[in-house]
Amino acid sequence: MAYSEKVVDHFQNPRNVGSFGSSSDVKTRADIGVGIVGAPECGDVMQLQLKVTADGVIEDAKFKCFGCGSAIASSSLATEWVKGRTVDEALQIKNTQIVEELALPPVKIHCSVLAEDSIRAAIEDWKKKNGIAVAEEANAH
Amino acid sequence: MAVKTPIYLDNAATTRCDPRVVEAMLPYFSEKFGNAGSRNHRFGWDAEDGIETAREQAARLIGADAKEVIFTSGATEGNNLAVKGAAEIYAKAPAGQQGRGHIITCTIEHKAVLDPCKRLQREGFEVTFLDPPADGVITAEMVRAAMRPDTILVSIMWANNEIGTINEVPQIGRLCHEKGVIFHTDGTQWVGKMPTDVERDCIDLLSWSGHKMYGPKGVGALYVRRRKPRVRLEALIDGGGQERGMRSGTQNVTGIIGFGKACELCLVEMEHDRERLLKLRRRLEDGLSGRMEVVQVNGHRDRRLPHIANISFGFVEGESLMMGIKDIACSSGSACTSASLEPSYVLKGLGVGDELAHSSLRLSFGRWTTEEEIDYAIESISKAVEHLRKLSPLYDLYKEGVDLSTIEWQHH
Numbered sequence: 001m002a003y004s005e006k007v008v009d010h011f012q013n014p015r016n017v018g019s020f021g022s023s024s025d026v027k028t029r030a031d032i033g034v035g036i037v038g039a040p041e042c043g044d045v046m047q048l049q050l051k052v053t054a055d056g057v058i059e060d061a062k063f064k065c066f067g068c069g070s071a072i073a074s075s076s077l078a079t080e081w082v083k084g085r086t087v088d089e090a091l092q093i094k095n096t097q098i099v100e101e102l103a104l105p106p107v108k109i110h111c112s113v114l115a116e117d118s119i120r121a122a123i124e125d126w127k128k129k130n131g132i133a134v135a136e137e138a139n140a141h
Numbered sequence: 142m143a144v145k146t147p148i149y150l151d152n153a154a155t156t157r158c159d160p161r162v163v164e165a166m167l168p169y170f171s172e173k174f175g176n177a178g179s180r181n182h183r184f185g186w187d188a189e190d191g192i193e194t195a196r197e198q199a200a201r202l203i204g205a206d207a208k209e210v211i212f213t214s215g216a217t218e219g220n221n222l223a224v225k226g227a228a229e230i231y232a233k234a235p236a237g238q239q240g241r242g243h244i245i246t247c248t249i250e251h252k253a254v255l256d257p258c259k260r261l262q263r264e265g266f267e268v269t270f271l272d273p274p275a276d277g278v279i280t281a282e283m284v285r286a287a288m289r290p291d292t293i294l295v296s297i298m299w300a301n302n303e304i305g306t307i308n309e310v311p312q313i314g315r316l317c318h319e320k321g322v323i324f325h326t327d328g329t330q331w332v333g334k335m336p337t338d339v340e341r342d343c344i345d346l347l348s349w350s351g352h353k354m355y356g357p358k359g360v361g362a363l364y365v366r367r368r369k370p371r372v373r374l375e376a377l378i379d380g381g382g383q384e385r386g387m388r389s390g391t392q393n394v395t396g397i398i399g400f401g402k403a404c405e406l407c408l409v410e411m412e413h414d415r416e417r418l419l420k421l422r423r424r425l426e427d428g429l430s431g432r433m434e435v436v437q438v439n440g441h442r443d444r445r446l447p448h449i450a451n452i453s454f455g456f457v458e459g460e461s462l463m464m465g466i467k468d469i470a471c472s473s474g475s476a477c478t479s480a481s482l483e484p485s486y487v488l489k490g491l492g493v494g495d496e497l498a499h500s501s502l503r504l505s506f507g508r509w510t511t512e513e514e515i516d517y518a519i520e521s522i523s524k525a526v527e528h529l530r531k532l533s534p535l536y537d538l539y540k541e542g543v544d545l546s547t548i549e550w551q552h553h
Contacts, residue, residue, distance in 0.1 A: 003464070011464055017532055022541055039550030040535060041495030043458055043476045043484065047534035064534035068460040068477040072532060121551075 003069055004103035010073035015080050018062040020049050033087075033126025035118040044071045044111070048078065048118040052126050056087045063118075070108040074098050074115035087123045144517045146468035152353075152507035153302055153330060153449050154472060158399070159355040159508070165402040166357065169395040177392050178381060188394045195401025199362050202404040203328075203347060204338035211363045211384045212397050216329040217253040218377075219348025219363040222387065223325040224257040224296050226374030227346065228266055231293040231323060239265045242293035247271040247279050249303075249490040254296050254327055271297075276441040277304050277491050281312035288316075294323045299331035303474065303487040303503055304440035305449030307331075314343025323372060329353055330446055333407035334415065339364055345372045351396065355508060356403030360396030363387075414508055419447035421506045421515050426450055428519035433526055435539070439493055439501060449505045451488075453497040454522075456536040457529040462502060465525030469518050474501035496535075496545070 003011070019026065026032045026049060033052055038045040044067030051060040061079040065072045077098055082090040098104070098112035124134050149157070169191060177192050179185025193207070200207040213219045224244075232241040246258050248270045255270075262268045269287045273279055279297050295317050300307045310326055317324035325346035331337065332347070333354030339347060350361040365387065366372045380389030407414075430436045435455030451474070454462060459475030474485030476499060488498035504518065530536040538545060 008464075011461070014532060019537065023538065023543070024541070036534065037551050040499070040545060041550075043495075043499040045534055045550070064532055064537060066456060066533045066535045067458050068475070069464040071458075072461060 006102050007069055007073040007104070010076040010102070011069045014063075014072060014076040016060075016062050016076065016083075017064065019047070019064060020051060020060075020062060030126075030129045033122040033124070033129070035121030035123075035125060037114055037117045037121055038067070040066065043067060044114060046071065046075045046114050046118040048075065048122045050082065050087075050090075050122045050126060052087060054130075058082045058085055058087065058090055067111065067114075068108070070102065070104055071111040071114060073102050074104070074111045075118060077101060078115040078119055082119060087126065090119055091123060093119055144511075144513050146517075148469050148514045148517060150469055150471045150504040150506060150510065150514070150518060152510070153305075153503060153505035155352045155358065156355045156507045157509060158352070158357055159403060159406055161406060162356055162399045162402045166395045166399040169398050173394075175394075177394055178383065188392075191394060191398050191401075192392055195397045195404075198401035198405040198408075200364075202337065202408050203332060203364055204340055205364050206367065208385075209339075209364050209367050211365055211387050212392060212400070213348070213361045213363050213388060214359055214393070215352070215361040216251075216327060216348045216350035218388075219350070219361050220251070220253040220296075220325075220327050221257050222363055222374060222377050223346040223348055223365075224254060224294070225261065225377060226387070227294050227323050227325065227372070228261050229375035230373045232266070233291055233293065234265065236264070240267075240291075241265040242267070243289045243291045244268045245271065245284055245287050245292060245295045245297075247273060247297060249273050249277065249301055249487045250296070250298050251302055251327055251329070254298065258296070267291075273490055275492050276444070277301060277306035277439075277487075278441050278444055279308040279313070281309045281316050284313050285316055288320060288322070292320070292322050294325065296325040296327070298327040298329075300328075300335075300446050301440070301487060302330050302449075303485060304451040304491070305330070305446035305505075306440040307444045307446065310344070311342045314345075317345070318343050321370075323370075330449070333404065334411065334418075334446060334448060336411065339366070345370070346374075351400040351403055354403050354407050357396050357399040360393050360400045362400065410508070415447050418506050418510075421510055421512065422447055422450050424512065425504060425515050425519060426452065428515070429522060432519065432523045437493075437497060439488060439491065439497075448507065449503065451501055451503045453488075453493065453501040454526050455497065455500060456533040456539060457500050457526050459499055459501055461529055462500075462522070462525055465528060466518075466521045469504075469521060471505075472503040474503070475499045 033050040095112035095116040173187040175184025175188040177188040196207040332349040347364040352358040437453040439451040459473030460477035484498035
């Protein structure tokens with residue numbers, strides 16, 4: 001399958017790779033929202049960590065991804081898009097926008113869904129840690 | 142180290158046609174272009190002579206008599222003809238009834254055996270699909286344990302196309318002859334690479350293919366035993382009665398000429414090729430295992446074909462790994478590289494675990510693979526794995542000492 005130039009670029013030069021600490025460290029930090037979605041036996045796991053200010057602005061984002069090139073590109077792109085947005089703005093990001101930006105073929109749509117899910121899961125985690133009610137739609141998928 | 146890229150390490154998928162094969166084929170396109178069925182003129186005779194020479198070349202490669210070789214369009218057709226054709230003839234009850242007989246095969250056969258067996262299951266036959274052990278080798282004992290009084294056919298591949306493991310074929314063949322059961326083996330990855338003798342190995346039906354052994358695509362052969370026992374098959378394709386009535390249709394003369402030449406060359410070069418391929422495989426497997434942690438060579442440690450290496454690289458997904466080694470042509474067991482979006486059923490069948498199945502590469506070598514290409518592949522794969530492990534949340538967890546199987550993943 002031929003990949004779009006943007007997928008290849010994100011694959012070769014992934015943005016914002018990393019984490020704000022080990023899985024046990026970030027679990028207790030209230031300024032970090034962690035979203036881990038997917039499963040190894042399905043062939044993709046995305047981990048998104050968001051550093052969020054007290055008033056809900058995403059200051060920084062880091063990702064790690066076990067998955068195909070499109071999954072890596074989708075999560076890399078997600079980190080670029082959420083940075084600087086408020087959590088509510090970030091929740092507006094739709095997987096279809098990722099599909100469009102990366103020109104993903106139909107068989108790779110699930111990669112974009114996973115990226116959207118990881119944003120939701122990370123924000124949900126941050127909200128829970130900060131005692132903010134989580135909207136029902138956060139579990140839409 | 143000047144290596145010409147892309148490097149072809151997918152010889153289990155198909156091989157380059159040997160230039161000597163191409164040369165042998167050429168006259169049969171536009172000079173000796175006759176139909177082998179034209180019995181009354183020079184053009185027909187030339188084509189027929191060419192085909193009979195090829196039949197002898199093919200027979201010699203497997204220790205058979207030329208009369209026992211049926212030309213097909215490839216191993217898929219050979220497997221279909223062998224399995225369905227034998228089941229139909231040796232059935233215990235007529236079509237439309239149940240209890241037509243019992244067939245033994247295994248879960249990691251090629252789909253060209255599995256799917257015909259599944260069809261027969263719907264048509265009144267009972268099929269036992271043996272589960273392989275973790276090393277992937279189907280033994281005669283496993284087949285013996287599955288035998289029943291109404292068993293009519295056993296179909297077990299000689300060597301597996303994904304992991305290269307070698308099944309206990311002579312022993313299974315002997316068992317079948319002892320019990321009076323027809324034995325078919327899919328020899329696609331074996332024949333031409335490894336010594337084959339249908340008498341010694343007690344084989345009744347053997348299918349193989351030209352393009353896996355430096356011949357052209359679209360041609361293969363099925364060995365059908367003529368004595369002790371005389372094996373009969375119901376044809377799948379009816380018509381002009383070519384190939385002893387078992388495979389009607391004008392013969393693919395050029396393809397068959399190439400196939401015969403490829404068989405002849407394999408017989409001559411087998412020992413040399415085999416030693417060389419084994420060295421290459423060891424160089425690759427040792428090289429990669431030496432460079433990185435959590436590298437698993439799949440399949441039996443020793444009982445494996447010399448030209449196939451199937452290796453899982455922990456914490457890295459196969460399709461992304463292939464993307465990182467774009468100048469190396471190979472295959473992966475990852476779901477993302479398959480049309481079905483399922484990870485390799487062969488690796489799953491071995492209990493390798495889905496995650497290591499997603500992380501696997503199949504690298505397979507051929508007559509023209511060089512040590513320099515292997516070294517280039519080791520370098521290139523190591524770099525790509527390193528890059529992807531830096532991205533992998535699973536590698537982090539592994540490094541933190543977390544057992545991945547204890548985590549509750551969010552499945553989709």
